[in-house]
Amino acid sequence: MRKFIVKRLVISVFILFFVALIMYTIMRCIPTSFVEAKARQLSQLPGAKSYEEWLAQLNATYHLDTTIIQGYFMWLWDAVRGHFGDSWYWNVPVLTEFKNSIWYSFALGAISFVLQIVIAIPLGILAARKQYGMADYIITVVALVGISLPTFFFATILKYIFSIKLGWLDLYGMVGRYYYQLSTFGKILDLGRHFIMPVATLVIISVGSLMRYTRTNMLEVLNADYIRTARAKGLPEKTVINKHAFRNTLIPIVTLLGGSLPGLFSGAMITETLYQIEGIGYVSYQAMINGDIPFYMFYSCFLAVLTLLGMLIADIMYAVVDPRVRFD
C-alpha cells in the first residue's frame, strides 16, 4: 500500500511537470497578450513612447523576452520555491487573489456536492428498486430535464420565479443591501440566502447524471446472483438492499466521486457569472481572457494537483470498498 502510494506520487510529479509545460506553452501562444494590450493602452496616452518601445520595455519587465522553454523554467524555479508572483490583471499577489475568491467557490461546490450525493443516491436506488414503476419514470424524467437544461436557462427561470414573481430572494450578488448593518449572525444568514439559488441551480443541473449512474449500477447489482442468495437466506428486503446491494453499488460510485474532487475547487464559471458571485470560476476566467500568465498558471496547476490527488484517492477508496482490489 505505501509502496503504491509513493510510486503514484512520484509519477504524479512527472505528470505535473508536463501539464504545467503544456499550460505555459498555451498561455504564451494564445492571441490575447496582456503585454500587448498594456503597451497599446500606454502608447495612446498623450506624449507617450511609441507602441514598439512600450512593448519592448514591458516584455523585459514581465520576462516575456525569453523563449517559451526559458520562461517556463523561470516560472517553475519560482513556483517550486512557493513564489507564484503577482497577478498581472488583478494587480495583487496571486495567492491573495486566490484566497479572496476560492472560499466562495468552495462553499458553493461543497454544498451542492453534498446535496447532490444526498439526493442522487437514495433516489437512484429507489428508481432501481421500482424499475419501470411510476417512481422510476418520474425520477428519470426529472433527471433528464436537469441534465438537458442549460445552466443559464434554468438560472433565469429560478430568478424569474423566486426573485421577480415571489420576491423572496435577491436577483444576484453575494450580500444584500443592508449587509454591513447586520449582526454577525445576520450576516451569515444574508450570505446564505444569496447562495440558495446558485446552489439550487448547480444541484439540479448535475444531480441527474449521478442519479442515473446509481440507478444503472443498482439495477446491475440487484440482478446479481448474490442478491438472490441473500434473499434465499431469508433476509428482509431492507437488509438485502441496504447492506448486500448498496455496498456493491458503492464500488463504481466511489471512483466517480473521487474524480469530482477538483470540481469542488474549480468553480462554476457560468453559475458564478449569472449570480455575480466573485468565485474562482469568475476570477480565473477574467485572468484567462486577459492573458494573466502567473494567475492562470497557478490556478491550472492547482487543479492538476487536485485531479491527480482525486484519482489517487479514488484508487485507494476502491481498495477500501472492494476487497478484491489489493495493491501488491
Next chain:
Amino acid sequence: MFNSNKKKDQNYISGRESRRISRENRKITREFEKKRERKHVDPSEYTTQMRDPNNVVEFDNLHTYFFTDIGTVKSVDGVTFDVPIGKTVGIVGESGCGKSVTSLSLMQLVQRPTGQIVEGQIRFNDGDTVYDIAQTPTNVMQKIRGNKIAMIFQEPMTTLNPIFRIGMQLDEVLELHYPDWDKEKVKARTIEMLGLVGIANAEGVYKMYPHELSGGMRQRVCIAMALMCSPRLIIADEPTTALDVTIQAQILDLLRQLKDKINSSIMLITHDLGVIAEMADYVVVMYAGRIVEKGTVHDIFNNPSHPYTIGLMNSKPVVGKKVDELYCIPGKVPNPVAMPNYCYFRDRCEMRTEHCDGEYPPVIKLSDTHECSCYRYLDYLNKKKGE
C-alpha cells in the same frame, strides 16, 4: 414485399402491440403485488393440510407465469409432484423447461413483478404447520427461507457476495433465524459447519473473502450456508454444473451424507442423467413447463416411456459403446409465448401416432409410481379399463 416478410416472422411484435401487452401486464401484476404486500394476513389464508403427511412438499397444479412485454410466458404450467420426507427427487429437463422456476416458486424468489404464481398450491410441511407457499406473505416467507427450505445455486463463483467475508455471510443466516444466540455460539457453529462440508482450514476460511477460494470450495461454503439451520428441504439447482468432474463427485457425496445426517429431503435439479441415477429416489421429467413423465428412479431408467425421456436417455454418452455421433433430439422447443394446444413434443417426436394431433395428452398411470403424458399409452389405458 416488406409486409410478407413481416408476416413470416412469428416473433415480430409491433411497438403498439407491445405497449398494449405491457399495460395489461401491469394491471395483472399490480393485483398480485397488492395481494402479496398486505401487512396483516390471517394465518388461515396460507395454512392448509397435506394430502399425505409423509411428504415435505406437494406441488399441486402449479402455474408460474412471466408477464413479459411480448406476451405471457407459461414457464410452469400445471406441475404436480410430491417430495417425500427424507427422499431425493430429481428434476430433469433441458434448459428453459421450467425446472428452475419451479424451485424458485417454492422459495418465492421468482423475478417479481413479471413472474407470478397465478394458480395452484405449493404445500410445505413444516412439521407442525402446513404452509401454502403460493399464498404466504413475504414476511412469513422470510422465516421459512434459509431456515426450513434452503437453496444451493448453480454458480458458486457468483452466489457469494464478493465484498463480505465468508464468516460474516454464514453468521448472518444464524443471527437471522436464531436471534437469541450470542456471537460466540454463532461463530462456533459456523466453523463447525465449515468443517462438516470438508473445508480443512475452517478457521482460516472464516476470515477469507469469496475470491480467495476456488469454485469447489465456494460450493462447499454454499452448501454449509444451506445446511446452517438444518432445513427440512434442500433445493439444489444444478449444484455441480459449474464444477469439474472430480469435484462433482465429491460435492454429490457430501450432499448425500449431510442429507442423511440431518434427515432432510433434497430437490435436485439437473440435466445430467448420471447425477440423477446416482442421487435420486424419484425422478420428474419436465418439458416446456409441464411434467411429461415421473416415477421412481427405477421406473425412469429401466422403462423410460415418454418419447422425450427416451430421447434424453439416448443422448447420454455410454462408456464402451462406440458411436460416430452423439444422438440429439431433433427440432427445438416451441415458442414459449404461443404454446400449441397439442402435445408440446409432437413436432420433435419420432413416435407420432394418429392421436397426437388431438389436444394435450392426459396423464396416464403406467403403474402405482409411474406416470406419463403420451398418447402412445392410450391403448394401455383403454385395455386396463376394459379388464
